[in-house]
Amino acid sequence: MTCSRAALRLAAVLACAWLATGCILVRTYLGNELPPAADGGIVLGKTTKADVLRDLGPPDRLVRQYDGDVFVYAYIRRNESTLELEEPVFTHATLFEYTRVTERSDRMVVLFDRGGIVTGVGFRRGTEQLEPF
Amino acid sequence: MRRSPLLLLPLVLLGLSGCVLVDFSEGQIVAVDHIPDIVPGKTTKKEVLDWFGAPQGLADASFFENYLVDQELAPGPVVTLPFADVLVYRFTKGTVRGLITIVWNYGRFDIKSDTLTVFFDDKDVVLYYGYRKGTDDLF
Numbered sequence: 001m002t003c004s005r006a007a008l009r010l011a012a013v014l015a016c017a018w019l020a021t022g023c024i025l026v027r028t029y030l031g032n033e034l035p036p037a038a039d040g041g042i043v044l045g046k047t048t049k050a051d052v053l054r055d056l057g058p059p060d061r062l063v064r065q066y067d068g069d070v071f072v073y074a075y076i077r078r079n080e081s082t083l084e085l086e087e088p089v090f091t092h093a094t095l096f097e098y099t100r101v102t103e104r105s106d107r108m109v110v111l112f113d114r115g116g117i118v119t120g121v122g123f124r125r126g127t128e129q130l131e132p133f
Numbered sequence: 134m135r136r137s138p139l140l141l142l143p144l145v146l147l148g149l150s151g152c153v154l155v156d157f158s159e160g161q162i163v164a165v166d167h168i169p170d171i172v173p174g175k176t177t178k179k180e181v182l183d184w185f186g187a188p189q190g191l192a193d194a195s196f197f198e199n200y201l202v203d204q205e206l207a208p209g210p211v212v213t214l215p216f217a218d219v220l221v222y223r224f225t226k227g228t229v230r231g232l233i234t235i236v237w238n239y240g241r242f243d244i245k246s247d248t249l250t251v252f253f254d255d256k257d258v259v260l261y262y263g264y265r266k267g268t269d270d271l272f
Contacts, residue, residue, distance in 0.1 A: 022236035029243045030201065032267035049252070050173070050261035057265025058250030062219065116260075 026080040031060060033075050034106050039123040042110065049116035059110075068119065073108040077127045104130050153231030153240065160189060160224040163249050163264070171251065171262050178257040181220060185249065188220040201244070218260075222249040226268040243271050 034056070041047070041055055052071060059071035078101065085096040104126035111120035167184035170176065182188075224247045231240040245267035252260045 022234070022238060024238040024240070026240045027242070029241070032245055032265060032270070048261075053250070053261050053263030056263070058221070058248045058263040060248075062221075062250070064216065 022084065024080075024082040024084065026078075026082075028076075028078040028080070030077070031075040032057075034073055034108060034125075038073070038106075038108050039121050042118055042121050044118055044120065047118040049112055049118075052110055052118065056108075065111075068112040068114050069116075070112070071108075071110040073110075074105055075107075075127065076103065076105040077130055078103040079130055102130060104128075150232070150234040153229060153233065155229035156227070158224065158226045160246075161186060161222070162224050163222050163247050165247075165264075165266075168249065168264055171259055173259050173261050176259040178220070178253050178259075181251055181259065185220075185222050189223045218253045218255075220251045220253075223247070224268065226271060228271055245271050 038056060042052065049069070049071075056071075056073060060074050061072040063070040063072060080099065080101045082097065082099040084094060084098075087093045087095060106123075106125045106127050108123040109121070110118055113119050164185050170184065171181070225244065226246070227242065227244040229240065229242050232238065247264075247266045247268050249262065249264045251262040254260050
């Protein structure tokens with residue numbers, strides 16, 4: 001009697017475990033991280049394209065404008081968390097699903113004139129706002 | 134002395150768990166041995182093409198990069214159009230690491246790239262270049 005009750009309990013727990021397919025955590029890290037003060041050494045009207053290439057490396061994207069090039073650097077992180085409840089045996093119907101996606105990026109844009117001198121720089125660090133795990 | 138079947142639960146759960154490992158890469162490995170040979174004002178485009186081969190955008194399919202751009206996960210190819218004064222060499226590498234159990238599943242995607250960009254003047258001599266190695270930082 002004790003055994004059958006325990007077996008029933010086990011079956012119930014397993015059924016619940018199957019039913020509650022569970023939580024899914026997905027972390028995406030895309031691109032190369034930018035140095036902490038990526039825009040620190042850039043002086044408008046003075047820093048050259050060669051300086052930027054030496055200090056930061058090649059851009060993730062190069063945009064050509066009429067009056068000069070634009071270097072775009074990007075590092076993207078995406079945290080995705082899903083809680084899903086599903087009928088596991090017959091229909092596989094999803095009974096409940098909640099997903100939260102948070103995406104943050106570090107982006108830097110460096111604008112040059114036609115002579116290859118920096119005319120503007122924009123830097124935004126966003127990945128620090130994300131949970132590390 | 135009869136043990137509760139509940140004690141078997143961890144074993145059952147363990148048996149139903151698994152892990153996922155995926156490694157992928159795209160593009161050609163950048164011939165880093167030749168990077169110190171690039172001398173601005175001296176090295177020619179012909180030499181760069183001899184050392185590093187066909188640049189990205191002209192020879193590689195970039196399937197993976199295109200997928201990332203479609204998913205709005207990447208800013209796009211380094212150069213949208215092939216410009217005569219810029220050659221880009223890029224090697225992209227990615228890993229997927231996942232742990233799958235019944236109630237808790239975790240996946241991590243890491244994508245990094247090594248990129249060499251070389252700019253030329255109107256006489257096809259190197260003006261400046263930049264190289265960044267990112268694949269060493271892969272998780």
